[in-house]
Amino acid sequence: MEKESVAAQAESAIRLRGFVKRYGPITAVDGLDLDVPFGACVGLLGPNGAGKSTTMKALTAQVIPDEGHLEVLGFLLPDDSKQARAQMGVVPQLDNLDVSLTVEQNLIVFAHLYRVPARNRTAAIEHALDIANLRHRHDSKVDELSGGMRRRLLIARALLHEPRLLLLDEPTVGLDPQVRQELWALIDRLRSEGVSILMSTHYIEEAERLCDTVTIMSHGKAVAVGPPRALISEHAGREALEVYGPPDRLTEVEAAAQARGWRTRRTGTSIAVLHSNGAAADLEGVPRVTNLEDVFVLLTGEEIT
Amino acid sequence: MAATAAAAAAATTRRLRRLERAALQGVMVREIVNFSSFWRSSTFSSTVDPTIYLLAFGFGFGSLVSTVAGYDYIDFVGTGIVATTVLFSAAFPAMYSTFVKYEFQHTYDAILAAPVDVEELVTGEGLWIATRTGVYGCVPMLVAIVFGLSPSWGMLLVPEIAALSGLGWAFFGIFIAAKADKIESFSYWQSGLLTPMFLVAGTFFPLTALPEWAQILGNINPLYHCVELVRHAVFGFRGWVDVWHVGFLVSFALISWRLAIRFMERKLIL
Numbered sequence: 161m162e163k164e165s166v167a168a169q170a171e172s173a174i175r176l177r178g179f180v181k182r183y184g185p186i187t188a189v190d191g192l193d194l195d196v197p198f199g200a201c202v203g204l205l206g207p208n209g210a211g212k213s214t215t216m217k218a219l220t221a222q223v224i225p226d227e228g229h230l231e232v233l234g235f236l237l238p239d240d241s242k243q244a245r246a247q248m249g250v251v252p253q254l255d256n257l258d259v260s261l262t263v264e265q266n267l268i269v270f271a272h273l274y275r276v277p278a279r280n281r282t283a284a285i286e287h288a289l290d291i292a293n294l295r296h297r298h299d300s301k302v303d304e305l306s307g308g309m310r311r312r313l314l315i316a317r318a319l320l321h322e323p324r325l326l327l328l329d330e331p332t333v334g335l336d337p338q339v340r341q342e343l344w345a346l347i348d349r350l351r352s353e354g355v356s357i358l359m360s361t362h363y364i365e366e367a368e369r370l371c372d373t374v375t376i377m378s379h380g381k382a383v384a385v386g387p388p389r390a391l392i393s394e395h396a397g398r399e400a401l402e403v404y405g406p407p408d409r410l411t412e413v414e415a416a417a418q419a420r421g422w423r424t425r426r427t428g429t430s431i432a433v434l435h436s437n438g439a440a441a442d443l444e445g446v447p448r449v450t451n452l453e454d455v456f457v458l459l460t461g462e463e464i465t
Numbered sequence: 466m467a468a469t470a471a472a473a474a475a476a477t478t479r480r481l482r483r484l485e486r487a488a489l490q491g492v493m494v495r496e497i498v499n500f501s502s503f504w505r506s507s508t509f510s511s512t513v514d515p516t517i518y519l520l521a522f523g524f525g526f527g528s529l530v531s532t533v534a535g536y537d538y539i540d541f542v543g544t545g546i547v548a549t550t551v552l553f554s555a556a557f558p559a560m561y562s563t564f565v566k567y568e569f570q571h572t573y574d575a576i577l578a579a580p581v582d583v584e585e586l587v588t589g590e591g592l593w594i595a596t597r598t599g600v601y602g603c604v605p606m607l608v609a610i611v612f613g614l615s616p617s618w619g620m621l622l623v624p625e626i627a628a629l630s631g632l633g634w635a636f637f638g639i640f641i642a643a644k645a646d647k648i649e650s651f652s653y654w655q656s657g658l659l660t661p662m663f664l665v666a667g668t669f670f671p672l673t674a675l676p677e678w679a680q681i682l683g684n685i686n687p688l689y690h691c692v693e694l695v696r697h698a699v700f701g702f703r704g705w706v707d708v709w710h711v712g713f714l715v716s717f718a719l720i721s722w723r724l725a726i727r728f729m730e731r732k733l734i735l
Contacts (some may be wrong), residue, residue: 242580258498258499260503270492271496272495274580317575
């Protein structure tokens with residue numbers, strides 16, 4: 161038996177313990193624990209400023225932690241990060257493609273950077289373009305592509321070296337709903353092929369649809385961890401009652417619900433009574449299924465629109 | 466390393482070292498492919514500017530003085546002009562393109578997410594600019610040949626000298642870009658350091674024409690050493706003096722290289 165590398169013995173693709181990052185007086189990440197088991201898709205959920213981007217940057221050693229144990233594919237960060245980066249792909253939030261180059265030229269550059277051997281380069285590029293459904297745009301310049309295609313090209317670029325781990329930083333931000341659906345299908349396909357995925361997002365539906373587990377972050381800390389369904393039933397119950405009415409009425413309902421120990425969530429024109437599980441029929445609202453957004457708002461105190 | 470499982474079939478599992486050739490190559494391939502789309506404008510500004518200086522000084526001063534420091538004026542300025550080209554095609558592009566790449570295009574974020582570190586990134590960028598400078602450096606000299614500079618075998622060493630000087634200036638330009646918070650800060654470097662250096666380098670008039678303090682400053686100007694070396698290559702080397710010039714340019718490149726890496730790390734790694 162050959163001597164096994166550290167990476168092979170690692171239990172998780174990503175393992176963070178007590179990760180702290182400060183920028184002067186501001187603590188961006190405040191003791192975060194995070195696990196991405198091999199083959200899983202994990203969502204990092206949180207409002208802007210919760211520390212998601214700092215965490216993503218730390219995983220490629222573009223942010224150096226002040227404290228904590230950071231391990232990616234069995235390699236300790238930041239010292240062995242280069243080694244880990246050779247086996248992971250990163251899809252950034254900000255489009256950093258070379259716009260004056262063609263689709264293929266963008267990929268050639270990264271095939272070099274990812275050390276794809278010369279003899280496999282063409283095949284690797286074709287394969288990545290197939291996955292991203294961009295083969296027909298091979299010779300198009302990047303600035304001729306739509307937003308959705310550019311995002312798919314970013315994904316193709318991250319897949320050239322067949323990475324074991326993929327980091328997606330807000331993969332569908334700013335895209336049309338239909339394009340977003342396409343990307344979800346693509347991400348889902350990668351997950352089914354066994355690629356471990358960590359995805360930061362503030363689209364709740366995205367996390368609910370794609371992720372095996374989610375970590376909800378607020379003010380640099382993980383405030384809840386678990387599979388989306390489990391988090392929903394734990395924090396928001398099975399069913400919510402949505403009560404519509406004038407502001408006075410909503411305030412009344414809010415007081416009545418809280419008096420009975422139920423949690424509420426206020427939106428513009430309505431109030432949702434959570435955890436009522438059908439027992440709040442007298443409040444005259446519309447019952448609906450609870451969702452991850454309810455959990456998110458309860459835990460972070462921030463509304464997402 | 467074989468045990469990293471089939472999943473890692475294509476990804477690199479071997480131990481990566483510092484300054485890997487593949488990483489440098491990747492950074493340079495990016496530059497070369499990009500260059501293919503803007504080489505016209507870049508070549509234009511890097512060669513036309515010095516050529517204008519050459520013609521202006523050549524005809525302007527050339528009509529007033531026939532020999533300078535023992536050279537025909539066209540020989541004097543036709544060789545010295547190489548240093549000006551080096552400055553125009555190494556320092557300025559390094560400053561502006563580095564700034565644009567980290568500030569606006571976020572190119573370096575993308576590269577550093579791949580298995581490439583800042584040292585490789587900076588080194589690759591510098592090597593590419595130096596290569597380009599080696600070629601551009603000769604253009605005004607070729608123009609000078611048309612106006613009477615006599616060709617010599619030593620001219621074959623001029624691209625190498627220009628590339629070596631260009632390497633130092635490319636790294637120095639990257640260093641300036643790494644220090645700059647906004648593109649306006651370049652004005653201080655340009656007016657306060659680069660323009661005086663460009664004039665006090667012995668390109669258009671010999672340093673001996675200047676007061677002693679300016680001569681001393683001229684001696685620590687890398688452009689001056691480039692000018693001297695080019696002239697000596699073309700008209701005959703002078704032994705140890707030229708070893709000193711080469712040594713100075715090598716040291717300049719080494720110091721600028723480390724400075725550029727140091728400050729780019731501060732800029733790019735938070």
